[in-house]
Amino acid sequence: MNFNQRFRCLTCETLIDARLGMSNRDVQPIRFACLSCGEAIEITISDYERIKIKGAERVPFKGPFDGSHPFVDIHIDFPVSFDKYVMGQTPFMKAVGRIGHENYQVHNFRLESLNHLYKKVDVLKRIIRLYGKNADLFGKLCKKEFDENLRSKDQKDLNLALYCVLAKVFFPFAMPGENADSVDLYMRIMGDLHNNKKEEFEEFIKELVETKFLKNLQKDCLEIYPQILSAELAFRPALFLDFDEEYESGLVGFRVSVDDFQTYKDLYKDISEILSRQLVLVGGINNLINRGDHNEFKDVGKQTPKNMNKFADVAFGQKSFHLDDCWYSIDSDVLDNQLRNSIAHYKAEYDEISQIITYYPRKEGIKQEKSESMYFMDFMRKTLLSYREMHRMHQLIKCLFNYYYIIYNPSA
Ligand SMILES: [Zn+2]
Incomplete structure (x- = not known):
């Protein structure tokens, strides 16, 4: 309607x-x-009829619109165009036209799920906080809110419950089948290492656990999830683009009908920083596979990281250079470091009307001339893809912990 x-x-x-x-x-x-x-003009529609407006007032008019005033199309579930008003060409009709009815059903199913799940943000925060602090309350909440049984207070069972809850809440943000595929890959790679390089592999895991690197990384990942769920409104049109081939061709600009860039730039920056550290795991495993020692990187001369610890300090944008012949493929779009740097150093401007972000990726002293730009929509899309990559590598963290607690079994 x-x-x-x-x-x-x-x-x-x-x-x-x-x-x-x-x-x-x-709402x-x-x-x-x-x-x-x-x-900013803010309109909140509750229970499909109650309307609250900030920054503007309603004016009576006789339709239809005739183009004598500026026009804006609005829909929270889809990207909408910046085009002029055409009667009947609603955002919904245009959206379904672009992706087809079958894909629309998938998109709609995810949105319907989010319509319920978004109310669980506070519960989710509580569960994540209690996970490391109070096993009883943690278990109770998992059962009550998500019907997940905590089998025991063993770390492996706490993890099992936690990751089941995450899977239940965050499936709408994933591409179908994506998580299962990544876990299959990790199980295969870890199985190979267990069979062929067990001692070296366990040295690697022991170092990750004893330095608390793995635990801290897990903790940082966990802090992202409630923020993703809180941002579900702004992610809706970005999720739609999973199916939009026209968007892939890069020729169209779309409007997001909620929030603005300033709300999400820290989220993007935080995810990028986690990705950079998660790549340490990918690098360690890559070294094990290619050279049998997680600390040994491919010799590229002076720049070769001396060990995994040194690799952690390598800048995000440079890390993939040291992942030779890598077992894990990461989207180069996600590794784009220019936007992250620009945002981190406050060299990004936002125009609310056009929804265009302008950023200055190169170091050029005082004059900021060479700029890049993207729509807020594209930025949310990038943030979504970065989150997905973070989530995918978080599954690796989960698998490494499983190996540590179940197969390596330090308490045995
Ligand atoms: Zn105005």
């Missing part, structure tokens, strides 16, 4: 024509920038 509404911006008094497409989410917090002055 859609309805048309004319608004008057309270800041500059410009009249704006909006077509609001309704989602099935019980729909919509946000867009006034197309003239850029001030």
Whole structure:
């Protein structure tokens, strides 16, 4: 369902024509920038009818829109175009037209799941906090909220319950089958190492556990999950793009109908930093496979990291260079270091009206001339893909812990 509404911006008094497409989410917090002055206009629709507006007021009008005012299409579930108003060409119709009905069903199923799951953010935070602190309460919450039984207070069982909860909450953010595929790969690689290089492999795991590297990395990953769930609104259109081949061709700009760039730039930065440390695990295993010693990197002259510990300090963008002939393939798009650096060093600007982020990746002193740009939509897409990569490597952390607790079994 859609309805048309004319608004008057309270800041500059410009009249704006909006077509609001309704989602099935019980609360729909919509946000867009006034197309003239850029001030935020926020519309919250609750229970599909109650409307609260900030930054603008409703103006009576006789339809249809005739193009005499700036126009904005709005839908929280899809990317929407910046195009002019055309009657009948709603964001929903256009979206289904782009990906086909079958794909739309998959997208819609994920959104329906999120419509329930987003209310669990606080519960999830509690479970993650209790995981390392109070096994009884942790187990109780897992059972009550997600129907997961904690079999015992052994670390391996705590992990089992935790990872089952994560799987239940975060499947809508994944591509179907993706997690199973990555766990299969880890089991195969670790099985090979166990059979052929057991001693070396266990040295590697022991170092990861005894230095608390693995535990700290797990903890940092866990802190990301509630933030991802909290951001589900802004991820909805990014999830849609899983199916949108037109988007892949890179020719179209899309609008996001909620929030803005400033809300998510830290999330992207934090995920990138975790990815950089997760690559240490990939590197250690790669060295084991290729050279039988997790500390031995391929000799590339002076820049060769002396050991795994030194490799941890190598800049994110440089790490893949030391992963020779690697068993694990990582999306080069995710490894893009320029945006991360620009955001980390506050060299990124955001235009609310066009939703374009401009960033300055090169070091050039005071003059910031050579810029790159992307839409906020593209940024959320990048953040989603980075999260997926983090989640995929988090499965590796899970598998390494399983090996440590179940096969290596330090208490035996
Ligand atoms: Zn305005």
